[in-house]
Amino acid sequence: MGQMTTRTSAPAGSALADHLTSLVEETFGAADHLRRQVESLLGPHAVSADLAAVRPEVTATLGGLITGAGVITTPLADGLHGLEWWMGRSPAPTRLALDLDPDGDDFSDIGRQQWFTVPRDTGRRHVTGPYVDYVCAEQYTLTFTVPIVRDGTFAGVAGADVFVGDIERILRPAMRAVGAPVAVVNKQGRIVAGNTAHHITGSLIREPHIRAALLAGVAQTLPEGVTLAPCGGDLPLAVLTWP
Template identity: 40%
Template sequence: MPTTLDAAVRECVDAIDRTFGGVFARIDAWRTLIEAYVDQHDGAPTVDSIDRLVESITVPELSVDGALVIGAGFVATPGFLPDAEWHLAWWLGHSNTFGVGSADPAIRRLLAEENPESESFRDYTTLEWWRVPTTTGARHVTGPYVDYLCTDDYTLTLTMPAYHGDRLIGVVGADLYVNDVERALLAHLRGLEAATVVNASGRVVVSTDPHRPTGSLLRTSGERIPCATVGVALVLG
């Protein structure tokens, strides 16, 4: 017979996989639609057409009350789009307060600088959420980190690469506030005496231990239980 601890651990792992796996399932569905659209346009869609597609598939998710996803979209490989060297087709949800000041946030397009000659331009291909999945070809969880590009708050960015044939055309992804992930998982983690969710680099996502703050590196010999979601694990002790 399984012990109570075994059952509590399984419940935690299941909750982690439901939380992250559900978001990755949405990203994978968006990726499939984007890849199919690019195939239909002989691998050369325009900026406007990509923007319309990404808006149509991500905004319904961002419009759901209480949605975990607070931003989502497609970031193109430099040179992929014939009419833009660099491009982010990214939308922010109404729970994302980035750049709105005291105003009530609404669903809106992220206005990112795409001119490499501008002082505010940032080469996104150097960032982890781009660099790792485009190197490994697999889904990736970046963070927690303070995202100065899209949220200005502790954020997790989930991404996976998209292709046209063998050609990398960009990444598809979603942003989550760490606070929202904590609310989704802490009730399950509290069933264990000491439990911490970490990313692939051992950085703390959420923990029941107040001495393990979000974003810190966990250095422990505690038992690590991999979750089905790539790059996320539950550490006990």
């Protein structure tokens, strides 16, 4: 994950990276709030129906950039996953119904979903996407999840969804202010938002040296003059600026 070691004197795009970092931290803050609520509920005999108690907290999370939020636990005392994930806005949010039965025709295998598996496998928070979220809202989405822990072991995730289109809209003035071709990308080189047709949302940075720099996640100016400004903390997001 990126460490803020050698940020040079206010490189191009660093203000945009700071703006993005604060948006993301705010979203993670909402996810973390839900995590704490759930962890306080999960006694040794908790069953899936007990999660209904966090519903008001979950639906209160919706709004602003957040279009979906909730918690999904590993199977509880009744053998069922706890699932309180809501989408849309107040006053009429909709509850996500997931077919978690492996034999069902519409089975959603959360074991194949990064937003679930990465917090499970690393014990750390994770930014999934941009990706096509065909499990929930069928939208191009970023999902921010944190692990839920019970008795020191992984017990599920709490998280929030943000539509990529909403992020693009909100970052547009800051991207324009850079005054050069700029793109917000994830660690794999997937473009979240850009201000040129060449770097449009969803496309992939192909140049190997830029991809390598993204994986390293260190603020720097590359040989051809491309500047990389990583987001703060452990966030797998960065801003690229072309000369």
